[in-house]
Amino acid sequence: MTIKFAFSAKIRTTKNKQNMGFFDTLNQARTQVYVISFVCFLCPGMFNALNSLPTAGPDAQEVKDKQNAALYFCFAIMGLLAGGLNNILGPRILAAIGGTGYAIYAAAQYNIFKVQGPSGKDPITDAANTFSIFSGAYIGLCAGMLWAAQGQICLTYPTESQKGTFFATFWVIFNLGAVLGNTIGTILSWGAGPEGYAMNDAMYLIFIILMACGSVVAFLIQPPGTIIREDQTQVETPPTNVLREFVEILKLFGNPAMLTILIPCMSSNWFYTYQFGPFGGYFSGRTNGLKAIFYWLGQAAGAWVLGNMFLDNTKYTRTARAWTGVYLMVGTTIAFFGGGAAFEYVASAKDFVKIDAGTDFGRFIGPFILYICYGLYDAFFQVFTNYLIGAISNDSETLSRYAGFYKGTQSAAGGLSWALNGFVFTKDKALTSTAQFWVMVIPCAVSLIFFALFTKTFVKDTTDENPEHGSSIKAH
Numbered sequence: 249m250t251i252k253f254a255f256s257a258k259i260r261t262t263k264n265k266q267n268m269g270f271f272d273t274l275n276q277a278r279t280q281v282y283v284i285s286f287v288c289f290l291c292p293g294m295f296n297a298l299n300s301l302p303t304a305g306p307d308a309q310e311v312k313d314k315q316n317a318a319l320y321f322c323f324a325i326m327g328l329l330a331g332g333l334n335n336i337l338g339p340r341i342l343a344a345i346g347g348t349g350y351a352i353y354a355a356a357q358y359n360i361f362k363v364q365g366p367s368g369k370d371p372i373t374d375a376a377n378t379f380s381i382f383s384g385a386y387i388g389l390c391a392g393m394l395w396a397a398q399g400q401i402c403l404t405y406p407t408e409s410q411k412g413t414f415f416a417t418f419w420v421i422f423n424l425g426a427v428l429g430n431t432i433g434t435i436l437s438w439g440a441g442p443e444g445y446a447m448n449d450a451m452y453l454i455f456i457i458l459m460a461c462g463s464v465v466a467f468l469i470q471p472p473g474t475i476i477r478e479d480q481t482q483v484e485t486p487p488t489n490v491l492r493e494f495v496e497i498l499k500l501f502g503n504p505a506m507l508t509i510l511i512p513c514m515s516s517n518w519f520y521t522y523q524f525g526p527f528g529g530y531f532s533g534r535t536n537g538l539k540a541i542f543y544w545l546g547q548a549a550g551a552w553v554l555g556n557m558f559l560d561n562t563k564y565t566r567t568a569r570a571w572t573g574v575y576l577m578v579g580t581t582i583a584f585f586g587g588g589a590a591f592e593y594v595a596s597a598k599d600f601v602k603i604d605a606g607t608d609f610g611r612f613i614g615p616f617i618l619y620i621c622y623g624l625y626d627a628f629f630q631v632f633t634n635y636l637i638g639a640i641s642n643d644s645e646t647l648s649r650y651a652g653f654y655k656g657t658q659s660a661a662g663g664l665s666w667a668l669n670g671f672v673f674t675k676d677k678a679l680t681s682t683a684q685f686w687v688m689v690i691p692c693a694v695s696l697i698f699f700a701l702f703t704k705t706f707v708k709d710t711t712d713e714n715p716e717h718g719s720s721i722k723a724h
């Protein structure tokens with residue numbers, strides 16, 4: 249009788265789950281990951297699509313460098329603070345406010361596009377330049393809030409055995425936004441010839457509208473205290489206040505684990521300046537749009553392979569999986585950047601002709617594969633860094649602050665890389681593309697040492713939340 253009753257209850261539970269609609273599952277952890285993923289699909293996903301396309305000329309690129317420098321410096325400040333702010337206000341408010349900056353950023357780039365005229369060579373006015381830098385600063389503040397909300401959801405809501413998978417799921421959906429944006433741009437520009445610019449009035453308006461929708465979707469995010477994980481445990485959100493959060497954020501800079509992962513955090517966006525700048529200069533306008541599609545698809549594939557297939561493979565202990573991640577990062581750093589160095593040697597020659605996939609596909613294949621590898625590497629780097637951070641705690645408040653530290657320090661370094669191009673190494677003082685390549689590689693290579701040190705020192709097969717009381721959670 250007991251067996252029959254339990255069997256019947258299981259059938260009713262299964263049927264109830266099958267009959268539940270999307271809105272009925274909003275308090276479930278996986279659904280919330282889908283929601284924040286779609287918010288980021290519309291906001292930073294579309295931003296990545298827009299940012300990965302080369303500008304119409306060197307003047308516009310210089311303005312874009314300054315805009316991105318303002319973005320990342322403000323992102324760095326807000327990123328560090330937003331983890332505590334998220335613990336006070338909650339992820340719904342932060343994501344809704346955070347989504348507003350992306351449409352303004354796109355509007356500022358559209359304004360530059362219009363000011364330069366059809367030829368793309370008209371001088372950029374001081375007003376347009378000022379609006380562009382303002383939009384960069386504003387989106388930086390907004391991005392800090394949005395990514396703090398994302399960090400709490402993706403690091404706190406999964407169970408021990410789902411941390412890699414949940415982040416990989418987010419990374420796939422998020423990057424499909426960039427895939428969609430670049431696909432539309434490439435289709436619209438392809439018929440205009442090799443130097444057809446991927447952006448036009450229609451494309452900018454599409455970007456602006458889609459980005460604005462991200463803030464609306466953010467209202468589907470539920471309070472953390474109402475969220476049920478897939479093992480039926482509830483996310484705990486103890487009360488906090490501004491003073492406590494401020495003190496806890498300051499403590500992060502004395503936290504041995506955070507200091508050990510600091511260099512990888514700072515390196516994780518460092519390479520964008522080269523990949524979206526000098527590397528793009530080796531290709532025709534429409535070819536840049538085409539290769540960008542597969543760069544972001546490579547990101548999605550890389551995140552899923554590493555996060556789902558390796559880091560959450562419960563056949564092996566968590567320490568074994570973490571070391572597998574270290575070995576993968578070492579191997580891909582050597583292989584991908586070795587290929588990049590070979591291409592840079594060839595492409596930096598004075599007689600190098602821009603590659604166009606439409607007229608000379610044979611020359612395009614090798615650099616095309618290299619750019620996909622750059623996308624894979626970015627995904628591996630980001631997923632693995634997040635996995636290591638998530639492996640040392642399950643506490644919602646703690647992980648929210650860790651996520652803020654990660655995005656804040658990442659953005660500080662990213663801002664520095666864009667500022668060097670936008671304010672220091674400009675015009676006749678500009679670094680060569682080869683120099684920028686090696687500036688990109690060195691921090692990534694140094695990060696490998698800290699990945700190994702962090703894994704050896706801090707990653708355990710159990711997550712010990714309170715060592716003084718001996719409580720621990722087994723990592724499955």
